[in-house]
Amino acid sequence: MTQTPHISVQHLNVHIGAQHILKDININIPDKKVTSIIGPSGCGKTTLLKSFNRLWDNTADVKITGKVLVDNEDIYAPNAEVTHIRKKMGLLSQRPYPLPMSIYDNVAYGPRIHGIRKKQVLDELVEEQLKATGLWNEVKDRLNASATRLSIGQQQRLCLARGLAVGPEIILGDESTSALDPVSTAIIEDLFISLKEKYSIVLVTHILRQARRVSDYIIFVYMGKIIEFGPTEEVLLNPKEELTKEYVKGYIS
Amino acid sequence: MKGRKLEELFFRILMVLATILVAGSFFLIVGTVFFKGFHYMNLDMITKTPGGGFYIGKEGGVLNAIVGSFYVAGGATILGLLISIPVAIFINLYMDGKRFLSNTIRMAFDVLFGIPSIVYGAFGFLIMVYFGIRASLLGGIIAVTLLVIPILVRTLDEVIRTVPFELRDAALSLGSTRWETAKVVLRQIRPGIFTAILLSFGRAIGDVASVLFTAGFSDNVPTSLHEPAATLPLAIFFQLGSPVEEVQGRGYASALILTIIVLIITILSDILIKKFSKHKI
Numbered sequence: 194m195t196q197t198p199h200i201s202v203q204h205l206n207v208h209i210g211a212q213h214i215l216k217d218i219n220i221n222i223p224d225k226k227v228t229s230i231i232g233p234s235g236c237g238k239t240t241l242l243k244s245f246n247r248l249w250d251n252t253a254d255v256k257i258t259g260k261v262l263v264d265n266e267d268i269y270a271p272n273a274e275v276t277h278i279r280k281k282m283g284l285l286s287q288r289p290y291p292l293p294m295s296i297y298d299n300v301a302y303g304p305r306i307h308g309i310r311k312k313q314v315l316d317e318l319v320e321e322q323l324k325a326t327g328l329w330n331e332v333k334d335r336l337n338a339s340a341t342r343l344s345i346g347q348q349q350r351l352c353l354a355r356g357l358a359v360g361p362e363i364i365l366g367d368e369s370t371s372a373l374d375p376v377s378t379a380i381i382e383d384l385f386i387s388l389k390e391k392y393s394i395v396l397v398t399h400i401l402r403q404a405r406r407v408s409d410y411i412i413f414v415y416m417g418k419i420i421e422f423g424p425t426e427e428v429l430l431n432p433k434e435e436l437t438k439e440y441v442k443g444y445i446s
Numbered sequence: 447m448k449g450r451k452l453e454e455l456f457f458r459i460l461m462v463l464a465t466i467l468v469a470g471s472f473f474l475i476v477g478t479v480f481f482k483g484f485h486y487m488n489l490d491m492i493t494k495t496p497g498g499g500f501y502i503g504k505e506g507g508v509l510n511a512i513v514g515s516f517y518v519a520g521g522a523t524i525l526g527l528l529i530s531i532p533v534a535i536f537i538n539l540y541m542d543g544k545r546f547l548s549n550t551i552r553m554a555f556d557v558l559f560g561i562p563s564i565v566y567g568a569f570g571f572l573i574m575v576y577f578g579i580r581a582s583l584l585g586g587i588i589a590v591t592l593l594v595i596p597i598l599v600r601t602l603d604e605v606i607r608t609v610p611f612e613l614r615d616a617a618l619s620l621g622s623t624r625w626e627t628a629k630v631v632l633r634q635i636r637p638g639i640f641t642a643i644l645l646s647f648g649r650a651i652g653d654v655a656s657v658l659f660t661a662g663f664s665d666n667v668p669t670s671l672h673e674p675a676a677t678l679p680l681a682i683f684f685q686l687g688s689p690v691e692e693v694q695g696r697g698y699a700s701a702l703i704l705t706i707i708v709l710i711i712t713i714l715s716d717i718l719i720k721k722f723s724k725h726k727i
Contacts, residue, residue, distance in 0.1 A: 248615055251542045280621035290613045293634040303620040352616065359620050 283356025346377025483698030586661025605638030
């Protein structure tokens with residue numbers, strides 16, 4: 194790959210309790226592309242994703258060794274500032290979890306904690322991000338309504354807007370469409386494709402067709418190891434490794 | 447086949463009987479208090495303090511005890527919340543890597559939860575002696591605060607544990623600090639905080655043993671923290687112990703007032719819980 198990587202993972206090992214979840218992971222996540230992490234349940238996909246923004250920090254019994262470089266800065270370095278690292282990445286989880294506040298406040302939450310106070314600036318930001326996620330026309334008349342009143346598909350787009358409002362460089366999606374209906378799923382997938390102009394996107398998915406539809410690159414993880422990494426078509430249609438071949442054909446799951 | 451049906455019937459009857467027993471005793475208690483006390487209920491009871499011959503059946507009311515009870519229970523609940531919310535937040539959101547320690551703290555509060563209120567009264571009394579506080583409103587508030595802290599901590603702890611981890615992750619991944627995340631969690635559990643307040647206030651306003659030596663008793667409405675304060679449970683206790691029929695009746699009327707107060711608070715908190723639940727996932 195000729196591109197400069199956005200996230201560079203070097204010799205990453207993750208232990209949870211006595212289990213060795215991720216084994217010597219080395220990977221370069223390309224800049225401004227969609228990269229999907231695929232693999233069977235329990236293989237370590239989500240663990241890998243969560244290690245990109247140090248969401249394991251608050252969990253007991255988790256031991257992490259190795260390096261994760263984001264913009265050439267090791268996020269696990271002792272002097273790394275965790276809120277600064279997380280600000281660079283928006284996370285979209287399996288189910289939408291809107292904050293217990295209004296639609297407006299959900300989007301404005303991130304900018305506010307990072308010091309933006311001016312109402313005019315916040316108004317513009319909220320509008321911009323709600324437009325970017327295609328929600329604006331649906332919610333512009335009820336910005337002060339509770340976020341939980343939205344449909345689940347709308348909530349997920351709101352969560353995306355909330356993440357984008359912080360001004361991240363990277364979007365992490367953890368099976369972000371698994372709770373959504375097909376129409377909402379298609380909307381989110383299209384958003385990912387359009388957002389890669391500005392952001393590097395890493396998705397965890399167990400839907401191969403989705404990985405094929407949205408991603409430029411695919412990482413296949415099996416039993417805590419990266420088996421194969423390459424352009425989407427290559428990995429899915431012409432895999433080099435026997436394990437990948439079996440997974441793609443549906444022999445292992 | 448017949449055996450299974452019989453078993454079904456047997457347990458069904460058992461459940462119905464148990465439910466009737468519980469609901470029945472509720473109505474029996476409220477009914478007794480109502481019928482024995484209603485006759486002695488009048489405006490004077492809730493608007494006047496005891497007059498000269500109140501305890502031999504002459505004019506006056508229990509305003510001193512009503513106000514005293516509100517002061518003690520309200521003060522203790524507020525003070526208790528100020529201590530319990532940080533504790534509950536700390537063991538849930540700041541000690542996540544130290545499960546053993548946080549569970550030990552939880553167990554400690556479980557033990558405190560089970561300690562009889564007379565022990566809190568005695569302990570509160572010791573604190574008062576140490577600081578040279580006499581039986582007073584302040585003393586009562588201190589003892590009752592000790593009593594309600596375990597209730598508040600355990601209730602808040604349970605409520606915080608119902609908040610999905612993903613919500614915390616969502617706040618954290620936006621770059622929140624732990625305290626900012628805690629604030630989101632607190633918003634999420636607002637209805638739960640009201641439940642905790644209700645439980646605490648209900649326990650505080652009805653408890654007699656903890657205020658027995660600490661709050662004292664007075665026929666006047668307390669005007670400062672250092673004056674002794676009457677409380678409804680103690681007022682009921684004194685009046686029911688009287689041989690005068692009139693005074694006994696007023697004892698039941700006082701019990702009726704206490705029951706109504708608790709009822710109103712239950713209904714109010716129910717309304718507030720619904721109001722604050724609107725952002726709940």
